[in-house]
Amino acid sequence: MTAHRPVPGRADGSASFIQIDSISFSFDPAHLALRSVKLSIPKGQFVCLLGPSGCGKTTLLNLIAGFLSPSDGYIFVNGQVIDGPGPDRGMVFQDYSLFPWLTIQGNIEFGPSIAGLPAKERRERAGHYLDMVNLGHIADRYPNELSGGMKQRVAIARALAAGPKVLLMDEPFAALDAMTRNHLQGELIRIHELEQPTILFVTHNIDEAIRLADRVLVMSPNPGRVVRDVLIDLEKPRVRTSLEFARLYDAFEADIGHAAS
Numbered sequence: 001m002t003a004h005r006p007v008p009g010r011a012d013g014s015a016s017f018i019q020i021d022s023i024s025f026s027f028d029p030a031h032l033a034l035r036s037v038k039l040s041i042p043k044g045q046f047v048c049l050l051g052p053s054g055c056g057k058t059t060l061l062n063l064i065a066g067f068l069s070p071s072d073g074y075i076f077v078n079g080q081v082i083d084g085p086g087p088d089r090g091m092v093f094q095d096y097s098l099f100p101w102l103t104i105q106g107n108i109e110f111g112p113s114i115a116g117l118p119a120k121e122r123r124e125r126a127g128h129y130l131d132m133v134n135l136g137h138i139a140d141r142y143p144n145e146l147s148g149g150m151k152q153r154v155a156i157a158r159a160l161a162a163g164p165k166v167l168l169m170d171e172p173f174a175a176l177d178a179m180t181r182n183h184l185q186g187e188l189i190r191i192h193e194l195e196q197p198t199i200l201f202v203t204h205n206i207d208e209a210i211r212l213a214d215r216v217l218v219m220s221p222n223p224g225r226v227v228r229d230v231l232i233d234l235e236k237p238r239v240r241t242s243l244e245f246a247r248l249y250d251a252f253e254a255d256i257g258h259a260a261s
C-alpha cells in the first residue's frame with residue numbers, strides 16, 4: 001500500500017500527464033491481476049482500454065481513480081502521486097450510479113457543492129453541463145424518470161461538473177441499445193473536443209474503441225498487461241466503412257483473439 005512505502009515526489013521528466021510507473025496489483029497472492037504496467041499518457045488524450053474479460057481493465061481504472069493502491073509501483077497524475085480518490089479524477093460507471101433521491105440538477109450540483117462552490121455558481125455550472133448533454137429541459141426530473149441513455153448523459157455531466165482533469169469511464173455505454181450507444185459516442189467525441197479532458201475509457205467493443213480513441217491499449221490476462229499500444233491518427237468522426245477502419249478492426253480482433261487464447 002502506498003502509505004507504507006516511501007513515495008517519490010514527482011514523476012521524472014516527460015510531458016506525460018498520467019504516468020504509470022511499473023505498477024503491479026494482486027487481489028490474492030497467487031494471481032497477479034496486473035503485472036508491471038508502464039504507461040505515459042499526455043494531457044487531453046482519449047485512451048481506450050480494450051481486451052478480453054479478466055485482463056485487468058477495471059482494475060487499472062480503479063488504481064488510477066485511487067480506489068485501489070498498487071502492490072508495486074506508482075501512478076502520477078499531473079506530477080502528483082495518487083494515494084486515494086480526488087476531484088481531479090471523475091468516474092463514470094456502466095450502471096450510471098446516480099443518486100435516486102436527488103433531481104438531475106441536484107445530481108450534477110453534487111460535486112460542486114462538495115467542493116464548496118456557492119449556490120449561484122453551482123447552478124450555472126450544472127446548467128452549462130446539462131446543456132452540453134442536451135438535457136437542460138429535464139433538470140427537475142428524478143433519475144427513475146429517465147431512459148438509460150439519458151441517465152448516462154446525466155452521469156457524464158455530473159462527472160464533468162466536478163471539474164476533473166481526468167475522466168475514467170468503465171464501459172459506460174455497454175448497457176445501452178446500439179442506436180443510443182452510437183448517439184452517445186458522438187456526444188462524447190464532441191464533449192472531448194470542447195473540454196479536452198484526458199479520458200481513459202474501458203470497452204470490450206472494438207468498433208467503439210476505433211470510433212472514439214486517439215490511442216488504444218490492448219490488454220491481455222494472466223497476468224494482466226498491455227500487449228499493444230496503437231495511436232489512431234484518423235480524423236473524427238470516423239467512417240466505419242473506410243478501409244483504415246476495417247484494417248484496424250481486423251488487427252485488434254486478432255490481438256484480442258491471441259490475448260484471450
Ligand SMILES: Nc1ncnc2c1ncn2[C@@H]1O[C@H](COP(=O)(O)OP(=O)(O)OP(=O)(O)O)[C@@H](O)[C@H]1O
Binds near residue numbers: 056057058059060
Ligand atoms: N474484487 C476482486 N477480488 C478478487 N479478484 C478480483 C476482484 N476484482 C477482479 N478480480 C480479478 O482480477 C482480474 C482482473 O479483473 P478486472 O475486473 O480488472 O478485469 P476486466 O478486464 O475489467 O474484466 P471485465 O471486462 O470482465 O470487466 C480478474 O482475474 C478478476 O477475476
